[in-house]
Amino acid sequence: MADFVHEDRVSQRSTSSLRDVVQTTLRVEANALLQLSECPPDKMCAAAELIFASDGPLVVAGVGKSGHIGRKIASTFRSLGRQAVFLHAAEASHGDLGIIHDDSVVLVLSNSGETTELGDLLTYCRDYKIPVIGVTASQDSTLGKASEIVIAHGRVQEACVNGLAPTTSTTVALAIGDALAVGVSHLSKAEPQDFRRYHPGGKLGARLLTVRDLMHTGSALPIVTPELPMQEVVITMSAKGFGAAIVCDEGGAVLGLITDGDMRRNVSKLWQSCAEDLVVGSPKSVTPDETAAAALKFMSSQSITAAIVLDDRGKMCGLLHIHDCLRAGVEE
Structure with missing residues (x-):
């Protein structure tokens, strides 16, 4: 079966123009976000409320492409006035677990939910009763089972021509992170001047000057x-x-x-x-x-x-x- 799929993709590549590939990539990712918006995961509101209610900094963790997305999500939270840091899950096993406060919430990103490097981090959170929010495809994954709140977005079609590289899945994870950040900002009743305090540079900062x-x-x-x-x-x-x-x-x-x-x-x-x-x-x-x-x-x-x-x-x-x-x- 795998050989037939591979042959089909090779055939598509030989007959498709670059413009077709670009359009298909955008369409696949857009459709995934549209489906997500029409039926968002059940626990997203509960996750935003948990982050809002916590007193410690939000810790966003991931590995590989999920790690890059995690860095951006942590940055978005900070720009909206919420303390947040990124923790590389592999580095967590070598001393960086100390960045997690007793009153922190840990937001973990992993499409498969089976990333080996997450093991020590999840064990630490379990042992010290640190609440974990897992963003993953399946609630039955290891990450899903280890999380207090699971945001299970389901399996998505990767936009990569081989269907392998994290593309659509990382776009979905980023959108979920943005939705959580905006949700927490809403609960915080953040005003434009609050955003300007953390973003004084650039044209956006100029627009908000008084x-x-x-x-x-x-x-x-x-x-x-x-x-x-x-x-x-x-x-x-x-x-x-x-x-x-x-x-x-x-x-x-x-x-x-x-x-x-x-x-x-x-x-x-x-x-x-x-x-x-x-x-x-x-x-x-x-x-x-x-x-x-x-x-x-x-x-x-x-x-x-x-x-x-x-x-x-x-x-x-x-x-x-x-x-x-x-x-x-x-x-x-």
């Missing part, structure tokens, strides 16, 4: 009094480098914002004027806790380059310049 992260405060602010002559206002604006000056009364209340554009529009009377003469209407403002992307969109819509930052009581707490947003990689 006005508070970028605004200028304290002595950096170009604050002038209403009666200050414009000659001195210009000096303050040049020294602070924002191309703007904030006009405040003696009590610190903001009366307005003077920009380079305001000076150009009043150039004929500029040197005979003081700061309050150039203030027109209420200053455009943003709040410290709104996203920098929202503030950038607001400034662009108003055709302004700087905005006062006011708290919920209307008190000034900073100044945001459009260049601050652009330098940080913020996009509308």
Whole structure:
């Protein structure tokens, strides 16, 4: 029978184009995920709840391709705010079992559930009553029987042209790990700012920056009094480098914002004027806790380059310049 299967695959390879192979690979893996989503393993919710309820770091273990998937799953948990580490099952037998805390949960990945290197790890967890969540094809496998919770996804067709290399099975394991991580994040009521705390770099980090992260405060602010002559206002604006000056009364209340554009529009009377003469209407403002992307969109819509930052009581707490947003990689 094996010879016939081999001959059939060889025949398929000789008649199939590379495009066909690529499409078939994607289709096989997509179908496996679709079937998984339509009928997810019974114990996935219980597994997420167990991880959420534990106080120690999640330990994700595996060998070979399952190990690579395990590293990514541990990384996803960390990015969502959950302590997690990867443990190579073979290294566990040589001292790395010490990474497992008494209050940890161990998530073990093995498609066959019979990987020899898992033996010492599973024995340790049994002896020290460490709960194990097994992600495997069959609940009747050695891993399945040793696990407190078994996520049995069933046998899947590997997308490899020989049906041997871990392809579909690792994709399924990765999706299960992602679902667990997102489920734990849901139980934790994680907010976007929680994600940004652990992922400050890149465009995603820039999207989640707030006005508070970028605004200028304290002595950096170009604050002038209403009666200050414009000659001195210009000096303050040049020294602070924002191309703007904030006009405040003696009590610190903001009366307005003077920009380079305001000076150009009043150039004929500029040197005979003081700061309050150039203030027109209420200053455009943003709040410290709104996203920098929202503030950038607001400034662009108003055709302004700087905005006062006011708290919920209307008190000034900073100044945001459009260049601050652009330098940080913020996009509308």
